[in-house]
Amino acid sequence: MxxxxxxxxxxxxxxxxxxxxxxxxxxxxxxxxxxEMFMYPSGDLHVGHLRNYTIGDTVxxxxxxxxxxxxxxTGWDAFGMPAENAAIARKTPPDKWTWSNIxxxxxxxxxxxxxxxxxxxxxxxxxxxxxxxxxLFLLLYKRGLAYKKMAPVNWCPHCHTVLANEQVExxxxxxxxxxxxxxxxxxxxxxxxDYAERLLNDLxxxxxxxxxxxxxxxxxxxxxxxAEIDFIGxxxxxxxxxxxxxxxxxxVTYIVLAPEHPLVEQLIQGSEYANEVRAFxxxxxxxxxxxxxxxxxxxxGVFTGVYATNPVSGDKIPILVGxxxxxxxxxxxxxxxxxxxxxxxxxxxxxxxxIKVVIQNEEMTLDSEQLDGAYTGSGIMVNSGPFxxxxxxxxxxxxxEYIEEKGIGRGKVTYKMRDWLISRQRYWGAPIPIVHCPNCxxxxxxxxxxxxxxxxGLEVLPEGxxxxxxxxxxxxxxxxxxxAAAKRETDTIDTFVCSSWYxxxxxxxxxxKAAFRQDxxxxxxxxDLYIGGVEHAVMHLLYARFITKVxxxxxxVSVEEPFANLLTQGMVVRHGAKMSKSKGxxxxxxxxxxxxGADVTRVFMMFAAPPERDLEWSxxxxxxxxRFLRRVWRQVTEDVVATEGENPIKGNENEQPxxxxxxxxxxxxxxxxxxxxxxxxxxxxxxxxxxxxxxLSNYIGKYLRLPEECIDLDxxxxxxxxxxxxxNPFAPHVCHEMWQRLGNSDTVEQAGWPQFDPELIKEDMIxxxxxxxxxxxxxxxxxxxSTDDQVIQKVFESERIAKIVGEGPQARGKVxxxxxxxxxxxxxxx
RNA sequence: GCGAGGGUGUCGGAACCGGCAGACGAGCUGGACUUAGGAUCCAGUGCCCCAAAGGCGUAGGGGUUCGAAUCCCCUCCCUCGCACCA
Numbered sequence: 001m002x003x004x005x006x007x008x009x010x011x012x013x014x015x016x017x018x019x020x021x022x023x024x025x026x027x028x029x030x031x032x033x034x035x036e037m038f039m040y041p042s043g044d045l046h047v048g049h050l051r052n053y054t055i056g057d058t059v060x061x062x063x064x065x066x067x068x069x070x071x072x073x074t075g076w077d078a079f080g081m082p083a084e085n086a087a088i089a090r091k092t093p094p095d096k097w098t099w100s101n102i103x104x105x106x107x108x109x110x111x112x113x114x115x116x117x118x119x120x121x122x123x124x125x126x127x128x129x130x131x132x133x134x135x136l137f138l139l140l141y142k143r144g145l146a147y148k149k150m151a152p153v154n155w156c157p158h159c160h161t162v163l164a165n166e167q168v169e170x171x172x173x174x175x176x177x178x179x180x181x182x183x184x185x186x187x188x189x190x191x192x193x194d195y196a197e198r199l200l201n202d203l204x205x206x207x208x209x210x211x212x213x214x215x216x217x218x219x220x221x222x223x224x225x226x227a228e229i230d231f232i233g234x235x236x237x238x239x240x241x242x243x244x245x246x247x248x249x250x251x252v253t254y255i256v257l258a259p260e261h262p263l264v265e266q267l268i269q270g271s272e273y274a275n276e277v278r279a280f281x282x283x284x285x286x287x288x289x290x291x292x293x294x295x296x297x298x299x300x301g302v303f304t305g306v307y308a309t310n311p312v313s314g315d316k317i318p319i320l321v322g323x324x325x326x327x328x329x330x331x332x333x334x335x336x337x338x339x340x341x342x343x344x345x346x347x348x349x350x351x352x353x354x355i356k357v358v359i360q361n362e363e364m365t366l367d368s369e370q371l372d373g374a375y376t377g378s379g380i381m382v383n384s385g386p387f388x389x390x391x392x393x394x395x396x397x398x399x400x401e402y403i404e405e406k407g408i409g410r411g412k413v414t415y416k417m418r419d420w421l422i423s424r425q426r427y428w429g430a431p432i433p434i435v436h437c438p439n440c441x442x443x444x445x446x447x448x449x450x451x452x453x454x455x456x457g458l459e460v461l462p463e464g465x466x467x468x469x470x471x472x473x474x475x476x477x478x479x480x481x482x483x484a485a486a487k488r489e490t491d492t493i494d495t496f497v498c499s500s501w502y503x504x505x506x507x508x509x510x511x512x513k514a515a516f517r518q519d520x521x522x523x524x525x526x527x528d529l530y531i532g533g534v535e536h537a538v539m540h541l542l543y544a545r546f547i548t549k550v551x552x553x554x555x556x557v558s559v560e561e562p563f564a565n566l567l568t569q570g571m572v573v574r575h576g577a578k579m580s581k582s583k584g585x586x587x588x589x590x591x592x593x594x595x596x597g598a599d600v601t602r603v604f605m606m607f608a609a610p611p612e613r614d615l616e617w618s619x620x621x622x623x624x625x626x627r628f629l630r631r632v633w634r635q636v637t638e639d640v641v642a643t644e645g646e647n648p649i650k651g652n653e654n655e656q657p658x659x660x661x662x663x664x665x666x667x668x669x670x671x672x673x674x675x676x677x678x679x680x681x682x683x684x685x686x687x688x689x690x691x692x693x694x695x696l697s698n699y700i701g702k703y704l705r706l707p708e709e710c711i712d713l714d715x716x717x718x719x720x721x722x723x724x725x726x727x728n729p730f731a732p733h734v735c736h737e738m739w740q741r742l743g744n745s746d747t748v749e750q751a752g753w754p755q756f757d758p759e760l761i762k763e764d765m766i767x768x769x770x771x772x773x774x775x776x777x778x779x780x781x782x783x784x785x786s787t788d789d790q791v792i793q794k795v796f797e798s799e800r801i802a803k804i805v806g807e808g809p810q811a812r813g814k815v816x817x818x819x820x821x822x823x824x825x826x827x828x829x830x
Numbered sequence: 831g832c833g834a835g836g837g838u839g840u841c842g843g844a845a846c847c848g849g850c851a852g853a854c855g856a857g858c859u860g861g862a863c864u865u866a867g868g869a870u871c872c873a874g875u876g877c878c879c880c881a882a883a884g885g886c887g888u889a890g891g892g893g894u895u896c897g898a899a900u901c902c903c904c905u906c907c908c909u910c911g912c913a914c915c916a
Contacts, residue, residue: 001869170913212834216911219833224915243916256916299914324914334916342831343914416915537911607855608842614909616842623868624855631870679846688844691854698854705871769850774897776850819896825849829896 002633004597008733012113020747021064021072021115025523029069033524034060035503037532037540038075041101042082045108045589046579048572051605051615055569055686056531057114058606061729062681064115065753071524073506074109074116076102078125079429079495081159081175087428087460094428095456098125108589112598113733120509124498129505130430131451132515133498137422137433138444140550145191146422148442152260152328153421155183160466161425162187164494165418166220166539174539188423188432188491192546196221196415199545208565210612213537220538222416227400228331229409231255232309233267233319239308242330242414245340246403247395249312250384251358253348254336256301256320258327259284264304267319271305277321284323299324299347311408312399313385322347330414338374339366345374358383359392420543422494427458427466429492437479437486446480452488466490499540500547503527503562521557526564531611534568541566567684570614572605579617587617599731600626606730607690628694629734632727635700636720636738661702663712667760669699670719674756677726686730693727717742722754769825770795772804788820795826805830 015021025031036056039049053074060072083094090097102123109116122129140146154163158178162185167174192199200221203214226244233239241255257264259281268274280302301322308319324343325334338348338355348355357366359379366375378392387395403409423432431452433445445452455474458467468474469490479486507520532540541563548562571578574585592601604625609615673696680689700719703711721742728735728748739748763784768791770778778800782791795801795818805814805828817829 169911212911215834219912222912222915226916241916245916322914324916326915329915331916337916341916343916414915416912534910604855610843613836613843618842618856620856621842627870628855634870683846685846687842688846688854691844694854701871767850771849771897774849774895779850817896819849821849821897825897827849827896 001630002637002734002737004599004734007737008111008113008598011733011736012110014736015113015115016118019119021070021117022119023069023071023117025520026069027523029067031071031524032060032063032068032529033071033527034063034529035073035506035527035531037530037536038077038499038502039105039109040077040080040082041098041105043086043101043104045105046572047587047589047592047601047605047617048579050112050589050601051572052531052533052569053109053112053114054602054605055567055611055684056529057112058602058686058729059529059681059684060115061732061749062753065725065728065749065751067752070115071506072115072117073120073122073509074114074118075120075122075502075506075509076124077495077499077502078102078123079130079492079498081161081426081428083428084426084460088462091459093457094460095125098428108593111593112589112602115732120506122502122505122509124430124495124502125428127451127453128512130454130498132505133430133493133501134433134445134450134452135447135515136497136501136547137493138447138450139554140190141444143550143554145194145550146188147191148186148188150184150186151189151421152182153185153187154180155185156180159426162421162423164421164496164539166420166542167496187421188434189419190422190497190546192420192543193415193417195546195549196223196417197413198549199542202545202561206561206563206566209563210566210568213534213541213566213568216537217542220417220542224414224416226412226414227396227403227409228412229335229403230311231333231335232311233263234306234308235266237263237266239263239319239333240331240409241333241335242412243335243337245337245396246399246409247381247387247390247392248337248340248358249310249335249399250315250381250387251337251339251356252310252313252315252317252335253338253354253356254318254320255308256322256325256334256336256347257304258325258332259321259323260327261321261325261332264321267306268304273303273305277302277304280321280323287323299343299350301347301351303351311406312403318353320351328418329416339368339371340374340376342374342376345371356383420494420546422497423491424494425466425469426492427454427460427468429495430454430498431468431474432489432491432493434489435477435479435486436489437482437484439484440479440481442489443479443481443486449480454492466492468492496540496543497547500543501551503530503544504551504557515556518556518558521559525557526559526562529565529567530563531567531569533571537568567611569611570609572615572617574617576616592622596622596626597733599734600629603629603690603730606686608687610687611684628697629731631701632697632723633734633738635697635704636724637741661699661706663703663710663715666699666703666712666715666719668763669696670715670722671756671760673726674722674754675761678753678756681729689726690730693723693730696723696726724748725751725754766823768795768823770798770801771825771827772801773830774827777801777804784823788822791820791826792818795828801828
């Protein structure tokens with residue numbers, strides 16, 4: 001038995017001392033950039049992290065062995081809320097907490113022997129890094145993509161900060177799960193909506209991304225094609241309304257404005273309903289976001305007392321204010337078409353608003369008087385003035401042409417996605433590089449003055465504004481333009497900005513004159529394989545794509561998409577539940593690695609489930625992986641022939657040697673394993689790759705139990721060496737050790753990835769399954785390459801088949817059909 | 831409600847293109863070796879049946895096919911995402 005601890009520390013030291021995984025650009029080699037989403041330094045590494053990094057490391061080591069120049073870096077996403085929470089709880093500044101966590105986690109990570117290029121380690125909370133995050137902010141500012149506006153925003157009362165829309169999940173803060181409140185605040189935004197169309201369209205080119213992630217982004221972007229139509233208010237004011245069903249314009253029987261709509265107050269001036277409307281708005285504004293937008297919430301509306309004119313039909317229709325209309329989406333006003341929209345139908349029934357059928361179904365059976373639900377399909381336009389008789393899809397186009405011609409509306413594409421709110425009322429982040437000057441207004445900090453240093457060591461209090469907003473030495477500065485006394489912006493940048501460009505930084509992490517070297521990006525990017533949790537499908541992954549496109553437009557990077565291939569790995573669960581401190585089912589990296597070692601841990605995690613599926617943690621399973629590695633160790637390192645007495649491997653003498661094992665079989669399974677493991681790693685089926693290695697090992701085990709004279713040492717050694725090479729990406733320490741003990745002076749990775757010999761894979765005899773009416777009745781062996789006729793001949797020689805089908809000519813007569821699948825089966829149909 | 835993914839032994843999971851269902855591992859049962867075994871090795875292990883023969887089996891029902899875990903239709907259940915988006 002081998003000592004995992006000793007071997008693992010030996011090889012970790014070897015890789016460190018030899019800088020084995022320190023890389024630089026080398027145009028003579030194909031490159032591979034493997035990246036796992038970098039770590040938030042929360043303090044403790046659990047097995048979920050390990051799984052993520054192990055998947056990446058396995059693939060990177062495989063690529064190394066295949067002669068690739070592999071960039072495999074790691075670092076720390078070190079800004080963020082938890083450091084401040086911890087600071088409050090422990091009364092230590094966030095910087096101290098963060099640095100000590102990083103120091104601890106770095107050692108934990110290193111104990112797993114990942115092939116990271118540690119010379120490229122980065123930390124987003126270091127000035128050398130966040131200087132460039134601030135530079136990125138200024139770049140967007142310069143390009144008109146960063147701006148400040150007063151807007152209703154998501155406020156997390158627990159985190160004391162605003163959140164971007166992407167960071168609110170079902171009305172709750174993505175991080176702390178608190179109910180998010182709506183507040184009106186002046187905030188900094190990135191104009192991601194300018195990129196909506198490209199972010200959507202380019203999804204089509206991301207062949208290496210899982211479909212579900214692309215769909216999530218597509219839904220998030222939420223493109224709707226329709227028309228904006230200007231209804232006319234009582235005083236001639238334009239009330240633009242967005243619809244995707246402009247073909248139903250003649251069916252509009254009312255319009256509804258969002259309570260926040262600025263026109264509401266103007267419209268109700270002098271209306272007898274004014275007070276009622278104001279009371280309604282007041283009531284709605286009291287409701288939480290959750291209550292107001294939940295599916296079950298009753299749709300409520302109130303009449304304003306005034307009427308609008310439908311600019312297409314000329315109809316006079318009531319104007320209402322409704323709680324279900326979202327001010328931030330499109331124009332914040334909708335037209336009500338109860339005949340052809342479910343929601344409008346319910347609303348109209350409730351308030352006794354008229355219902356008009358303007359689209360007929362195929363049977364022409366719809367009747368305004370007797371409708372029991374909206375007809376939302378397409379059909380023939382009726383009661384629609386000059387458009388009557390058109391098919392609705394054609395009508396959509398005609399109506400857009402008509403309203404554009406008349407200047408009463410326009411074709412319009414609307415997106416659900418909003419601009420990215422990036423300011424945070426927090427301390428532990430990169431300061432927004434803006435100065436507020438009494439004379440000049442908001443002034444960007446000149447690039448040469450970056451970074452705007454974040455003062456460290458400040459005390460964080462549980463309540464009130466962030467320490468930064470109270471720290472005078474930080475706040476007070478001078479205007480870079482006019483030199484007057486000025487104040488710094490005290491909000492910090494959303495940490496998702498820090499992580500939206502780090503993969504470029506890794507290509508040249510120590511560059512001081514730029515965020516990254518363009519030639520380094522040119523060589524390494526895009527990331528060839530990016531691995532992380534699916535929870536970032538529409539946060540990090542969307543932001544990163546956006547920032548990449550901005551940098552591309554600026555001519556700084558050569559790629560328009562950052563990640564060529566994406567793998568969203570499943571969670572590690574225990575008893576079917578996600579590991580969490582509150583459930584007390586967390587398995588930490590330390591406990592498992594100190595007990596079983598890195599190789600065992602890695603092999604178990606790769607074997608127990610496919611990477612993209614959830615993995616059920618099982619200590620028994622870990623033990624199984626340990627047994628496997630120990631067996632391989634014995635098979636590879638122990639001598640076949642005992643010098644005297646009993647062969648220790650062959651076991652005792654009254655055991656029958658396994659007759660299934662043979663040298664030919666050994667070579668066959670060896671080469672088949674090369675083929676299978678290679679293909680499996682290529683398609684990220686790491687679990688079945690491991691199972692194939694187990695089968696190879698099982699066969700070697702049988703082979704070793706053969707009588708000594710049956711053992712071919714050359715074949716055996718080939719099998720052993722192959723096993724070690726193929727297993728190395730999964731269990732690198734023990735494989736490096738075994739390789740050395742096999743007498744090699746290079747390392748197992750330098751030795752390269754084995755190639756299979758197609759000749760050795762072929763079987764001489766092939767098992768053919770015989771079915772009768774689709775049921776398996778017998779199996780026969782035929783020589784490889786037999787013709788169909790030869791196989792059929794053999795099939796009818798089978799006694800068991802004869803029993804069922806009968807013998808002789810009349811038996812053949814009963815056979816209706818014989819289906820032959822080459823080298824697989826014969827099905828006799830009676 | 832909409833969208834996506836999934837449902838296979840006792841458990842984790844295989845079966846890539848429609849062709850031997852259950853690879854590999856775990857667990858369990860029996861055995862060998864042992865002072866001992868939670869080490870190691872061997873054998874067995876979907877269900878019915880004493881066994882054989884045979885039958886039944888991939889959530890349930892129907893269909894296509896010589897042949898279906900795989901393709902199609904319906905139903906049920908689970909997970910995830912979005913959720914009044916006009």
